Amino acid sequence: MTSKPTAASAVHLDHVMFYGGFEMDSLFDFFERVGFFLTPLSHHSTGTVNRLAMLDNQYIEMIGFLPGTPKDVRPEIQAMPLGLNGLAVADVLGSPRHTHSMAFAEPLFLERPVSTPEVQGIAKFLITHVEHTVPDARAFLCRHNTPELLWVKAWMQHPNTAASIAEVHIPTAYCPGFKAVMDSVFDVPDDATSMARPAYVAQQSIIYVVPSDSRSLLAIRVRDLGQAERALQESGLTHTAEPGQITVPMPQQLHADLVFRAP
Numbered sequence: 267m268t269s270k271p272t273a274a275s276a277v278h279l280d281h282v283m284f285y286g287g288f289e290m291d292s293l294f295d296f297f298e299r300v301g302f303f304l305t306p307l308s309h310h311s312t313g314t315v316n317r318l319a320m321l322d323n324q325y326i327e328m329i330g331f332l333p334g335t336p337k338d339v340r341p342e343i344q345a346m347p348l349g350l351n352g353l354a355v356a357d358v359l360g361s362p363r364h365t366h367s368m369a370f371a372e373p374l375f376l377e378r379p380v381s382t383p384e385v386q387g388i389a390k391f392l393i394t395h396v397e398h399t400v401p402d403a404r405a406f407l408c409r410h411n412t413p414e415l416l417w418v419k420a421w422m423q424h425p426n427t428a429a430s431i432a433e434v435h436i437p438t439a440y441c442p443g444f445k446a447v448m449d450s451v452f453d454v455p456d457d458a459t460s461m462a463r464p465a466y467v468a469q470q471s472i473i474y475v476v477p478s479d480s481r482s483l484l485a486i487r488v489r490d491l492g493q494a495e496r497a498l499q500e501s502g503l504t505h506t507a508e509p510g511q512i513t514v515p516m517p518q519q520l521h522a523d524l525v526f527r528a529p
Contacts, residue, residue, distance in 0.1 A: 272465040272472075275452040279324060279471040280408050282434055282484060283352035284520070285343065286330035290315065292517060293328045300514055300524060301426025301497030302326070308378045308389075313339035320421045324431050324471075326484070345401060349520040350482035352404035353434060353473065355451045357394060369397045370407075370450070380415045389415040396450045400440035402478065405451045426486075426494040431471045432527050433485035439478040448475060485511075485525040494526040 286293035294317055298304060302319040309315050313335060319326040329343070337344065346352075373394045380389050390411040395404075410416060438444045445463060448454070452466050466473045476482075488494045495512055498505045505514045516522040 272467055273449070273452060273454040273463055274467045275454060275469075277451075277453055277468055278356040279431060279434075279468045279473065280354045280356040280410075281318075281325045281327050282350065282431060283327045283329055283354070283404065284350050284522075285346050285348055285352070286328055287344075287348050288331050288333050288335070290317075290328065290330040290332075293330070293520075296517055297326070297328065299501040299503060301424055301494060301501070302428060303421060303424050304328075305421050306382055308380070310376050310378050312374075312376055314343065318416070318421075319424070319428065320417060321431065321486075322422070322429050323417070325416070326431075342399075342401075346404070347402055349516075349522050350434070350436065350484055351402060352406075353436065354393070354406055354408035355468070357392070357407035357409040371395050371397045384418050384420045385415055387412060387415050396447050398443070399447060400438055400443045402440065403436050403438040403444050403447075405436075405444070405447050407451055426497045426526060427489040428486045428494075428526075429489050429529070430487045431484070432487045433483065433525070434471065434473045435476050435480065435483035436473065437476050437478045437480050437482050437521075441475055441477060445475055448473070482520075482522040483525060484522065485527055487529055488526045489529060491526060491528045 284293060294304060297319060304317040304319055307315055307317055314329050315332055316327050316329040373392045376391045376393065378389050380387050392409040394407040448466055452468060464474050495507055503514060505512055511525055511527045514524045516524055
C-alpha cells in the first residue's frame with residue numbers, strides 16, 4: 267500500500283472513534299479486557315455517551331447511545347455502521363490551514379461534565395465538519411478547550427502499556443468522497459494523485475482509507491509488548507503473536523482488528 271502516493275501532513279491525529287450503537291457495554295468490556303483503562307461514562311450535551319482510552323497525546327473514543335435514546339438524537343451517527351468509522355484531527359487555535367478542498371460547516375460546540383476523584387469540571391470541545399460528508403465514515407476537526415480535564419495521568423496507566431496510535435484503516439463505500447474529506451481535515455493540497463492516495467501520514471500516525479469490504483484496523487504502540495501479551499493471556503481472548511506485534515480480532519459485529527506494536 268505504501269508504494270502508492272501518500273500525503274504527509276503537519277497536523278496531529280487527535281483521536282479515533284468506535285461506534286457501538288445502543289450496545290455500548292460490550293464495546294467497553296472488550297477494551298477493558300485487552301488491557302485499557304477507560305474513563306468513566308460521560309454524557310455529551312448533544313445526546314451521545316462515551317468512554318475514552320487516554321494515550322500520551324491522543325485517545326480512543328467509544329461512542330454511542332443509551333437504550334431508549336430517541337431516533338432524532340444525532341441521527342447522522344445513529345445511521346452509521348458499527349465499529350471503527352471515524353477520526354478527529356487536532357484543531358489548534360491560531361494554527362493556519364493552508365488549503366481547503368472542501369468548505370467547512372459551522373463549528374459545533376459540545377460539553378460534558380467530568381466528576382471523578384481525580385478531576386472535576388466541564389469538558390468543552392469545538393468540532394468542525396466539512397460541509398459535504400459521506401454516510402459511513404467521519405473525519406473532522408476537534409479543538410479541546412479544556413485538555414486538562416482529559417489528559418489526566420491516572421487515566422493513562424493502561425495494563426497493556428498503550429502509548430500512541432500507530433496506524434488506522436478506515437473502511438468506506440465512498441472512497442473518493444471520503445478522501446476529499448480527509449484532504450480537507452488533514453490540510454492536504456489538491457493534486458492529481460488525490461484519488462489514488464491510500465494513506466495520510468500525520469506526525470506519528472498513518473491512516474489508510476480502505477474499501478468497505480475490508481476489515482478496519484487500529485494499531486497501538488505499547489511501551490512493553492510482553493506486558494500487553496500478558497494482559498491478553500489473562501483475558502482469554504483469541505490473539506496472534508508474531509515478532510513485534512500482537513493481533514486481536516474484535517467482536518464479530520465490529521469487523522475490525524486491534525493490533526499492539528512494539529515501540
